[in-house]
Amino acid sequence: MGRYHFVFPRWSNLLLPAAIVVGTTAPLYVAFLVAFGFSPKTTDVGYQPVQPIPFSHAVHAGQLGMDCRYCHNTVEVAAKAAIPPTQTCMNCHTQIHPESELLKPLWESYRTGRPVEWVRVHDLPDYTYFNHSAHVTRGVSCVECHGRVDTMDRVWQVEPLSMSWCLECHRYPDPHLRDPDLVTQLEWGWDWDAAERLAEGERWRDINDLHPSQDCTTCHR
Numbered sequence: 749m750g751r752y753h754f755v756f757p758r759w760s761n762l763l764l765p766a767a768i769v770v771g772t773t774a775p776l777y778v779a780f781l782v783a784f785g786f787s788p789k790t791t792d793v794g795y796q797p798v799q800p801i802p803f804s805h806a807v808h809a810g811q812l813g814m815d816c817r818y819c820h821n822t823v824e825v826a827a828k829a830a831i832p833p834t835q836t837c838m839n840c841h842t843q844i845h846p847e848s849e850l851l852k853p854l855w856e857s858y859r860t861g862r863p864v865e866w867v868r869v870h871d872l873p874d875y876t877y878f879n880h881s882a883h884v885t886r887g888v889s890c891v892e893c894h895g896r897v898d899t900m901d902r903v904w905q906v907e908p909l910s911m912s913w914c915l916e917c918h919r920y921p922d923p924h925l926r927d928p929d930l931v932t933q934l935e936w937g938w939d940w941d942a943a944e945r946l947a948e949g950e951r952w953r954d955i956n957d958l959h960p961s962q963d964c965t966t967c968h969r
């Protein structure tokens with residue numbers, strides 16, 4: 749928390765519902781707000797907090813080839829992508845490197861039943877609504893919003909997650925779409941040329957009949 753307060757203080761949460769009501773009737777006001785949405789300052793690109801355990805996605809998702817959904821198992825069915833409980837790690841780590849110094853906090857959590865205190869990386873302001881399942885089941889891959897997590901030793905924020913960034917894709921999603929069965933294959937499509945990749949995106953937009961909404965109430969409820 750606190751990372752957004754430099755740009756928009758708490759009271760902007762209270763003003764937002766009013767802004768939307770006024771915004772739907774006063775086009776100039778909307779233009780003003782959207783101009784704010786385009787502000788390049790509302791970003792946290794590069795934010796990379798230190799975690800209580802140096803868990804590496806490059807090792808687990810990259811080298812070991814584990815699917816994202818093994819751990820983030822709600823990502824296709826819910827708004828939030830679950831962070832795995834200690835038990836998921838222990839499926840392997842009671843066997844693998846059980847004596848490792850790095851895994852001490854994991855064992856501590858296992859013994860006490862207190863969850864590991866992972867530090868959030870991506871965090872939208874409270875007045876916004878985001879939904880994972882709406883994206884991944886429509887063929888928007890994790891890589892479009894989180895980058896090559898499968899090559900990261902420590903997760904960092906790759907995209908701005910600003911309103912203008914959301915809207916840019918909602919206006920023209922075609923270059924970002926793929927077969928929904930391939931959303932967790934982050935390396936897929938990287939060796940395609942841009943024209944081929946776009947044609948594939950357009951194809952999936954047709955197949956799934958996608959029309960991302962730009963209404964204020966889609967993301968502000």
Ligand code: HEC
Nearest residue numbers: 771781784785790876910911914915918962963964966967
């Ligand atoms: C596709 C999703 C999406 C839509 C549609 C959308 N917003 Fe936003 N909006 C966001 C996100 C995400 C943020 C938070 C941006 C940040 O943290 O930098 C935001 C922030 C805001 C803010 C806070 C100020 C700012 O720019 O950071 C206002 C005011 C706002 N939106 C108004 C609106 C209005 C009015 C509409 C309709 C014309 C609208 N939004 C449509 C996603 C959306």
Ligand code: HEC
Nearest residue numbers: 808809814815816819866867868869870890894897898903
């Ligand atoms: C073995 C379990 C495991 C697998 C497999 C896994 N993750 Fe994670 N993921 C975690 C844990 C634990 C965290 C919290 C600690 C951290 O941020 O590294 C996390 C954090 C994240 C975050 C940051 C969440 C935040 O706080 O904003 C993203 C994004 C993410 N994972 C994406 C992925 C993607 C994409 C894949 C597949 C390529 C994947 N993960 C595979 C366990 C896993």
Ligand code: HEC
Nearest residue numbers: 801802803807832836837839840844845848849850851854
């Ligand atoms: C499917 C099995 C599997 C799961 C589940 C798993 N790991 Fe691992 N993990 C491994 C393997 C295998 C290695 C060793 C890789 C190597 O030595 O090259 C490893 C290595 C590690 C290491 C480095 C240990 C060291 O001493 O070098 C840490 C830390 C770690 N895992 C944390 C976690 C956490 C936290 C979770 C749960 C979010 C988790 N792992 C889930 C298989 C797993």
Ligand code: HEC
Nearest residue numbers: 816820823828829870871872878883884888889890893909
């Ligand atoms: C369209 C963009 C987008 C896609 C696609 C996407 N994410 Fe996210 N992800 C986000 C945003 C935005 C947040 C922050 C949400 C918030 O603060 O409410 C987030 C947060 C997370 C978190 C932290 C927990 C949470 O839900 O807030 C994890 C873990 C995560 N994403 C994993 C994944 C995985 C795994 C995939 C692919 C299967 C994926 N994401 C696909 C945008 C995306």
Ligand code: HEC
Nearest residue numbers: 877878879882886892914917918921924958959960966967
């Ligand atoms: C890379 C492209 C992309 C990005 C980036 C993106 N979206 Fe979306 N979004 C989509 C697509 C595609 C859909 C599905 C449209 C459909 O089903 O017709 C969607 C759907 C949604 C829905 C579900 C709407 C409904 O009617 O159920 C919400 C909410 C949403 N997006 C919010 C956001 C927010 C907030 C952000 C930014 C933090 C964001 N999106 C960023 C492509 C994107």
